[in-house]
Amino acid sequence: MSIKKKTSSELIHKVHSFIPEILVDELEVQQLGLGHIHESYLIQQSGTPTWILQRINTQVFTKPEQVEKNHQALIQLFKKESIETLKIQLPEIVPYSAESLYYWDADHQPWRLYTFYDEHVCYEYCPSLEIAHNAGRAFGRFSKVLNQRDANQRIKLEHKNDLMIEKNLQENSLHTKPNLTTEEFKPTLEAFHSIQHRAHQYHTAWAKYHGPLHLSTQQESQKLRFDLVAWNINIKKYLPIFLSMENALSSENGGSFAQLSHNDAKLSNLLIHPKNKSTIVLDLDTVMPGSLLFDLGDGLRSIATSTKEDELDLMEVRMNWVYYQQYQDSFLSEVSSLITEVDRRYIHLACSYMTFIMGLRFYTDFLNGNLYYSCNYPEHNLVRARNQFHLFHQIMEEING
Ligand code: GN1
Ligand code: MG
Numbered sequence: 001m002s003i004k005k006k007t008s009s010e011l012i013h014k015v016h017s018f019i020p021e022i023l024v025d026e027l028e029v030q031q032l033g034l035g036h037i038h039e040s041y042l043i044q045q046s047g048t049p050t051w052i053l054q055r056i057n058t059q060v061f062t063k064p065e066q067v068e069k070n071h072q073a074l075i076q077l078f079k080k081e082s083i084e085t086l087k088i089q090l091p092e093i094v095p096y097s098a099e100s101l102y103y104w105d106a107d108h109q110p111w112r113l114y115t116f117y118d119e120h121v122c123y124e125y126c127p128s129l130e131i132a133h134n135a136g137r138a139f140g141r142f143s144k145v146l147n148q149r150d151a152n153q154r155i156k157l158e159h160k161n162d163l164m165i166e167k168n169l170q171e172n173s174l175h176t177k178p179n180l181t182t183e184e185f186k187p188t189l190e191a192f193h194s195i196q197h198r199a200h201q202y203h204t205a206w207a208k209y210h211g212p213l214h215l216s217t218q219q220e221s222q223k224l225r226f227d228l229v230a231w232n233i234n235i236k237k238y239l240p241i242f243l244s245m246e247n248a249l250s251s252e253n254g255g256s257f258a259q260l261s262h263n264d265a266k267l268s269n270l271l272i273h274p275k276n277k278s279t280i281v282l283d284l285d286t287v288m289p290g291s292l293l294f295d296l297g298d299g300l301r302s303i304a305t306s307t308k309e310d311e312l313d314l315m316e317v318r319m320n321w322v323y324y325q326q327y328q329d330s331f332l333s334e335v336s337s338l339i340t341e342v343d344r345r346y347i348h349l350a351c352s353y354m355t356f357i358m359g360l361r362f363y364t365d366f367l368n369g370n371l372y373y374s375c376n377y378p379e380h381n382l383v384r385a386r387n388q389f390h391l392f393h394q395i396m397e398e399i400n401g
Contacts, residue, residue, distance in 0.1 A: 008028075008029045011029045011041055011043075011053060012024050012027045012029060012043075014053060014103065014105070014111050014113075015027060015043055015051065015053060015113065017096070017103050018094050018095075018096055018103060018113045019094065019113075022045075026045050026046045027043055027044065027045055028043070028047075029041050029042070029043060029044075029053075030042045032052070035283065036373040036374050037057045037060050037061075037373075037374075038054050038055060038056055038057050039055040039057065040052055040053070040054045041053045041054070042116065043113075043116075049116045049118060050115075050116055051094065051113050051114060051115060051116050052113070052114040052115075052116055053112075053113055054111065054112050054114065055109055055110070055111050056102075056109075056111075056112070056285070058108075058109060058110070060189075060372065061188055061189065061285060063188060064102075064110045066186055066187075066188050067110070067188045067285050068100070068101055068102050068110065069186070070184075070185050070186070070284070070287055071093075071101055071284060071285075072101060073184045073185055074090060074185075074284055074287055075093075075101075077145060077146070077149070078090050078145065081145055083278050086141055086145070086278070087137070087138075087278050087279060088138045088141050088142060088145075088278055088279050088280070088281055089278045089279075089280055089281070090280070090281060091114050091115065091117075091271075091280050091281075091282055092114065092115040093112060093113065093114055093115075094113040094114070094115070096112075096113075117271050117280060119273060119274070119277070120271035120272060120273050120277075120279075120280060121272050121273075121274060122268055122270070122271055122272075123267050123268065123270075124267070124268050124308050125267065125302075125305055125306060125307060126267060126302075126303045126304070126305075126320070126323050129322065129326050131267075131272060131303075132303050132322075132326040132327045132330070133326050133327075133330045134270075134272055134279060134330075135272070135279075135299060135303055135327060135330075136299060136303070136326065136327040136328065136329070136330030136331040136334075137330045137331070137334060138270055138272075138279040138281060139262065139265045139270075139281070139295050139296075139299050140330060140331040140332070140333070140334025140335050141334050142262055142265075142281050142295075143259075143260075143261065143262070143292050143331075143335050143338065144334050144335055144338065146259075146260040146262075147259050147260055147292070147335075147338050148337075148338065185260055185287060185288050185289065186288065187288045187289060188285055188286060188288055189286060189288075192263055192288070192290070193263060193290055193291075193294050193354075193357060195239070195242040195243055195245075195246045195353070195356075195357055195360075196243060196246060198360050198361060198364070199235075199239055199243070199360070201361075201364050202235065202360055202363065202364045202367070205364045205367035205368045206232070206367055208367075208368075209367045211367075212228075213227075213228045213229050214227055214228070214229070215228070215379065215382065217378075217379050219312055219377065219379065219383070220312060222312040222313060224312065224379065224382075224383065224386075226379070226382045226386060231363065231385075231389060234389065235360065238356060238392075238396075241349070242349075242353050242356060242357075245346050245349055245353060248342050248346065249291050249342060249343070249346065250291075252340070252342060256289060257290050257291050259289070259290060259291055259292050260287065260288065260289060260290065261287070261288075261289075261290030261291060261294045261295045262281070262283075262284070262286065262287055262295050263286035263287065263288065263290050263294055263298075264283050264286050264298065265294070265295035265296075265298040265299045265302075266298055266299065266301070266302035267299070267302040267303050268302065269281065269282045269283040270282065291343070292338060292339065292343060293343055293346055293347065293349075293350040293353065294350075294353075294354060295331075296328065296331050296332070296350045296351075297349075297350035297351045297352075297353050297354035297355070298354045299327055299331060300324055300327055300328060300350065300351035300354075301351055301354050301355045301358065301388075301391070303320075303323050303324065303327040304319045304320045304321065304323050304324040304327070304351070305317070305318075305319065305320075305391060306318045306319075306320055307387075309384055309387060310380060310383050310384050310387070311383075311387060312383060314386070314387070314390055317390050317391060318394065319391060319394045319395060319398070321398065324351070328347075332347075348399055349399070351395055352392055352395045352396055352399065355388050355391050355392045355395060356388070356389075356392050358384075359384075359385045359387075359388030359389045360385075362381045362382075362384040362385035362388060363381070363382070363385040365381045366381035366382050366385065
């Protein structure tokens with residue numbers, strides 16, 4: 001189903017549904033270009049930016065009810081934490097009602113309303129060591145809040161109630177340890193960071209692709225060249241490494257991931273305060289079972305990149321190893337108690353895993369005819385993929401010495 005764009009007046013009425021006492025004449029709407037997926041609007045009240053109204057993209061998130069459930073669970077989890085000590089927080093949401101966070105319109109499209117933060121800064125790429133530290137600490141603490149209860153509960157249960165666990169395990173014929181928090185957060189997108197799944201999608205798309213193997217186009221003042229044959233050779237070369245990494249990370253839990261992760265832990269999903277207020281962790285729709293290494297890797301990918309994801313000039317696309325190290329140290333010092341033996345074995349591949357998977361996803365979307373990510377021109381996904389593959393080679397070179 002294609003969703004018709006709403007007029008300003010319709011959007012203002014959406015805000016009114018959340019806050020019935022609002023005077024609609026005072027509101028103004030402006031579309032924002034946030035992220036690749038959802039539709040977002042800045043709402044001004046009497047000229048002051050006050051809220052962000054967002055429609056969840058239900059073509060991507062086909063189980064939006066699960067997104068709302070996970071969001072509720074996350075709010076509950078963070079309620080138990082002190083913002084003052086943590087120095088991170090969730091973005092404040094204006095709930096639609098006591099039961100429902102989101103407003104579901106007549107087309108069953110979910111809308112949500114967030115408070116707009118005017119003092120915080122959103123960085124597309126990292127400007128300083130201090131921001132690298134702040135970001136690593138923020139996503140590390142986020143992981144800790146998600147996973148520490150699981151770890152603590154497990155230890156408690158193991159000590160106090162070994163027999164009970166034994167009994168439950170037998171009754172439920174589970175071969176894994178009880179996973180308490182991951183029970184509450186079900187996947188909103190299946191196999192999201194599974195390289196096996198992404199490789200399958202790529203192979204299917206490739207089999208159907210009948211376009212050129214060498215593309216050459218002009219974008220702004222840049223002449224761009226894409227060699228899909230070379231890309232395919234490299235994908236084939238590196239896939240086995242990442243398939244075995246995924247296997248190792250998930251095999252302790254019977255083939256699925258045992259930890260919870262943010263799954264979109266990039267720098268631009270943080271709002272950082274210039275002084276000392278809490279950092280706000282955004283874009284919570286993919287908080288679900290995953291691996292801590294996904295968040296470490298995605299953070300490293302975004303923090304250490306010198307330019308935007310769709311930079312046309314490859315010369316500008318470089319890894320900054322000083323920021324990389326800082327982010328890694330700050331992230332790992334937060335989650336040290338949660339890291340497993342298997343995690344430890346693959347830490348050095350976390351960034352390349354995520355960079356490779358992103359390249360593969362952008363490339364696959366191009367092969368499919370640009371159905372998933374929003375694109376401003378036909379080769380937009382190729383530009384994004386080329387940048388990820390370019391970074392990927394720099395990371396592998398650094399790792400392999
Ligand atoms: C998408 O929503 P946004 O633009 O932050 C994508 C992420 C990718 C990211 C690349 C649901 O995130 O997985 O890392 O683009 N989100 C989804 O920038 O696919
Ligand atoms: Mg996202």
